[in-house]
Amino acid sequence: MVLTLVVSQLAAVGLVASLRWVNPPTTAFLLEDGLASRRSNSTAEPPIREWVDIDAISRNLLVAIIGHEDQAFSGRGGGVDWQQFRKRVNAWRAHQPDPSGSTIDQQLAKNLFLWHEQDPVRKGVEAYLATLLAQELPHRRILELYANLVEFGPGIWGACAASWYYFGVPPSDLTLDQSAQLVGLLPRPKTFSRAAGGGVAHGPTDVVAWSQAHIARQVADVHGLSSLTTIGVTGLASDGGGARRCSAPPPDVHARLARGAQGTGRQA
Numbered sequence: 001m002v003l004t005l006v007v008s009q010l011a012a013v014g015l016v017a018s019l020r021w022v023n024p025p026t027t028a029f030l031l032e033d034g035l036a037s038r039r040s041n042s043t044a045e046p047p048i049r050e051w052v053d054i055d056a057i058s059r060n061l062l063v064a065i066i067g068h069e070d071q072a073f074s075g076r077g078g079g080v081d082w083q084q085f086r087k088r089v090n091a092w093r094a095h096q097p098d099p100s101g102s103t104i105d106q107q108l109a110k111n112l113f114l115w116h117e118q119d120p121v122r123k124g125v126e127a128y129l130a131t132l133l134a135q136e137l138p139h140r141r142i143l144e145l146y147a148n149l150v151e152f153g154p155g156i157w158g159a160c161a162a163s164w165y166y167f168g169v170p171p172s173d174l175t176l177d178q179s180a181q182l183v184g185l186l187p188r189p190k191t192f193s194r195a196a197g198g199g200v201a202h203g204p205t206d207v208v209a210w211s212q213a214h215i216a217r218q219v220a221d222v223h224g225l226s227s228l229t230t231i232g233v234t235g236l237a238s239d240g241g242g243a244r245r246c247s248a249p250p251p252d253v254h255a256r257l258a259r260g261a262q263g264t265g266r267q268a
Helices: 002-018 028-038 059-069 082-093 104-113 120-136 139-149 158-167 176-183 207-221 251-259
Strands: none
Touching: 002 120, 028 104, 059 104, 059 139, 059 176, 059 207, 104 120, 104 139, 139 158, 158 176, 158 251, 176 207
């Protein structure tokens, strides 16, 4: 038993550490999404995803992600806010609504390795993996992974696919308003769709009105671009020399737009 635990621990550390250099070819969430789209009775669209280096992602989107998803991200030394984690555990025990969100590290751990349904086992493993991610990877790399692996609408995965699908521009050119619309899709991306003329259509909540009301304040709360420079993201996206720049839309984006498909699916 002890040997098994040691081997499992070493394997987990090695797998997480490899993400410093390796862009994951898939994730647990992507595999689940792909399986759903192949079911004979499913109306889900096939997932669309293409990697883009962080140097070629608009700073507007990156700072909007931090402001909306995890305002303490740039200055936190670990992957879990344990005070908030305890509040979530207590709320679950009392059968009450979740009082807080997860850190970017926790969300990345969940997307990479775990499953959608919330339960105590998943939350415990998620906290462990998030701690490993924070130990093994720099903040800059965690943010790059997150921006590439988060879902921005039914089957639209990562900043590259999202920027072209919703706005017809590369991820380096996203404005603050466009970035605000994208982060407004979180954490329930499958309940929204693309507007006929581009941008995010109104879903269960008016994401456009929400973003205009809140994103400027959230960006100010994290001190704008300084939240990026502290983790090593400097300069403008247009200056980025990354090999993977997503300067043209993934072919599957054209195919989906031609079909006029918005995608359907369960609430994430």
